[in-house]
Amino acid sequence: MSPFRRILEFAKPYRIYFVLSIVFNVLYSLMAIVSITSILPILKILFDNVKKEDLEPIDTTAADVSLFDELQHDATIYVADLMQQYGQLTVLAWLCAVTVVMFFFRNFFRYIAQYYMIALRSGTSRDIRNAMYNKLLALPVSYFTDQRKGDIMTRISSDVDGVQRFTLMPIIEFFRAPIMIIATLAMLIFMNWKLTLAAFVILPVMGLVISTISKSLKNDTREAQKVLGNLISQVEETLSAAKIVKMFNAEKHLSTRFSDTNTQWRSLTNRVERKYELASPTSELLGSLTIIMLVWFGGKLVLEGEGLEGPAFILFLGLFFQLLDPAKALSKSFSDVSRGNASAERVFEVLDADVVVNQKVDAKPLTKFEKSIEFRNVSFSYESDQPVLKNFNLVINKGETVALVGQSGSGKTTVANLMTRFYDVTEGEILIDGTPIQDVKLDDYRALMGMVTQESVLFNDSIYNNITMGKEDATEDMVKEAAMIANAHEFIVTLPNRYYENIGESGGKLSGGQKQRLSIARAVMKNPPIMILDEATSALDTKSERLVQEALDNMMTNRTSLVIAHRLSTIQNADKIIVMDSGEIKETGEHLDLIEQNGIYANLIRMQNFG
Missing domain, CATH: 3.40.50.300 (P-loop containing nucleotide triphosphate hydrolases)
Structure with missing residues (x-):
């Protein structure tokens, strides 16, 4: 079983929090779509100065007329009626207020989803630490003669933190990001399938690049954690032997040893962090290329009058920008899990350590010493x-x-x-x-x-x-x-x-x-x-x-x-x-x-x- 799946086993007692988080993330994704699309009537008022008498009936039998075009036409007539009855500024104010409410609920649902995920992450990491500590209590004396104290301390502190940060935190993105992507993608296709198809030509390339970066992270992270354990061991030894260090004037020797190890850890950390940070700008660059492609191809459709109006195109771009965040979060999650797996493997090395002095299943009770x-x-x-x-x-x-x-x-x-x-x-x-x-x-x-x-x-x-x-x-x-x-x-x-x-x-x-x-x-x-x-x-x-x-x-x-x-x-x-x-x-x-x-x-x- 992979380290990631084993970590999920620890998260099972908190699955109710996970389910609630998924529910609120679905609501968040829906409200994200609604909050963006609610801007369309505002754009209509600002750019088209909509008047009911200027609107021409839409030919629903035409081959190039989509359901989105019909709904957009009906919404425009409704807005035009409101404007004629109450005035443009009043209707604009109403639409702005509705949009603000939509954005409020969008962010409210996102917060509640994270609220429950915090309970899952903290509970799971607590249980992992408890399991590690109980395993340390159960392990024989021989285990501790072969291990550095500092390395064990690093595993129960830094590595468990790494599991929480790089394994448990990305879990929700594996569910939230696809929901967000699918919902947004469905809306984009609904608006204009040609433009959507053009937008997704470059996304597989983004996934391949991020996957390559993620694979190289795991080994570097594991090595960095090992060196950190050695570093903490040296600190622990120094604190335990303070009198001997001073009596033998060993400060210079120990300082040099610590500095060399610290420099090695810095070098490995730099390598890990640079690769980790490379994922975000890479995905953003590829996303920017996609946006430029969209602007050109979408602008062509608008200028040539091929079923796409200016306000709808702006809305399309807004939705696509919204799509980039979950796509980046999903790619970043794969990088995170690669780092988290390195920490998880070190955690499970302790949990899987052999208890050499075992108790037999059929061991007899012993209540007193007689002979x-x-x-x-x-x-x-x-x-x-x-x-x-x-x-x-x-x-x-x-x-x-x-x-x-x-x-x-x-x-x-x-x-x-x-x-x-x-x-x-x-x-x-x-x-x-x-x-x-x-x-x-x-x-x-x-x-x-x-x-x-x-x-x-x-x-x-x-x-x-x-x-x-x-x-x-x-x-x-x-x-x-x-x-x-x-x-x-x-x-x-x-x-x-x-x-x-x-x-x-x-x-x-x-x-x-x-x-x-x-x-x-x-x-x-x-x-x-x-x-x-x-x-x-x-x-x-x-x-x-x-x-x-x-x-x-x-x-x-x-x-x-x-x-x-x-x-x-x-x-x-x-x-x-x-x-x-x-x-x-x-x-x-x-x-x-x-x-x-x-x-x-x-x-x-x-x-x-x-x-």
């Missing part, structure tokens, strides 16, 4: 030829605290990622109470787990909302209790707004230890039976580490815990310590037993000067 979590012959690799875990076997019994230690790159964090099903194993299986975790509902499984990582992930919101994330039924007493267990209550009450204090972007108003204690309070609030701690104290100073470690000890009481430790002093009381190296288990035991073995663990202890 153990077991890694059975597990192997895993992020890249197919680079295994991170090899034949990994581990049993974590309920109530145990199991610690993973080892050098960086030994596979500790990978174990946590597999246990939480951020990734699925390459070989082997992970079981909870004897059931493979792929066979249970993912939400139920993760509901049994809490996690505190090295980097505190907090949101630009109040302390209260950060602690209660994912627990909508939390009370203030529950929040305070969780904060007390996490040793966070004492610093929270010193803040101006206490629990309702906004902590800024990523908790920027708090210290590292304070942010970590809020993360622990959030985990306590969830109150899961299984807790995963991924180097939760490695980035803290001594005082903060003591407070956080005390909070962690409080939280882990009567829970099953997997602790990834950098500072080995924090896991000496673990029930089981797993020493890893190159994705394999090298040693297993308690703290004192492993020291006596005088192996890898004992060497790590000596390196950290811990006795």
Whole structure:
């Protein structure tokens, strides 16, 4: 299915707005014809000084007399009667007033048609953004390691705007413009078919030129959006690493990199906009050629007296000029859709991204954790030829605290990622109470787990909302209790707004230890039976580490815990310590037993000067 048709699927819930817009556009098209033709009697008065006694009867049997000629003759007699009865200026004033009313209704109907289309466009773009955001929430962690944040932000902002502007806005033109063209064309043929036939000789050429321009727009637009995503990624990286940039005097390097990317984006944007703007003057030039042809051929018919009078010819030109606008709008719509399709394809790349960690259709519910979590012959690799875990076997019994230690790159964090099903194993299986975790509902499984990582992930919101994330039924007493267990209550009450204090972007108003204690309070609030701690104290100073470690000890009481430790002093009381190296288990035991073995663990202890 083409991107354009898929966008229309999103617009289906708003089809009532579309139908209403079509109805009012039909009325607009009719009033456009009526408002122009209402000028004909005025032209008659001004140019012919119509008098009833001067009018000759029309021969309706003549071959060259059209229905339009008959209607025009009858209208002229009617106007002449009115002028004889009320005077020329009075009738002229009446006709002008009628024309003004016609133009009012014409524009009123056009506004109402656009009024409903605005509701369709805004609703559809909102639903697309919601669908993209929900898809981002559903995508696995692996997706975000392969994508630039700035590019994703561009897709959900700029590309959706592009869809609304260049796909949804032209939709109505695909219906309004043909209606307007057909109605006007019918009137033109009704007035003089010879002149109309001459006018349409050049229009197919216009369509061919616009189509050629439209096709070249799509690829350029897609490339420009890709570069814009890269540009925003660089801004996001700079904001996140402001301290490092200044410390390493990297301003010049980053400025040059940003300037080069910005120049590339400018070049592509110039190319896109120039091609886009080429469509309108091209169609206008071809339209002008058509008008000149009409003036010559129509003037010939008037001068030679071949069934076309001066006022009718002026009306014909007015109607044809009116025809050019919808013709240009229709050709422009094809150019717009080409640009919109480029943005739509980038949007659908996100919506169609594979959710690698899928939940089976027949997944079983899971309400509690009773016995153990077991890694059975597990192997895993992020890249197919680079295994991170090899034949990994581990049993974590309920109530145990199991610690993973080892050098960086030994596979500790990978174990946590597999246990939480951020990734699925390459070989082997992970079981909870004897059931493979792929066979249970993912939400139920993760509901049994809490996690505190090295980097505190907090949101630009109040302390209260950060602690209660994912627990909508939390009370203030529950929040305070969780904060007390996490040793966070004492610093929270010193803040101006206490629990309702906004902590800024990523908790920027708090210290590292304070942010970590809020993360622990959030985990306590969830109150899961299984807790995963991924180097939760490695980035803290001594005082903060003591407070956080005390909070962690409080939280882990009567829970099953997997602790990834950098500072080995924090896991000496673990029930089981797993020493890893190159994705394999090298040693297993308690703290004192492993020291006596005088192996890898004992060497790590000596390196950290811990006795």
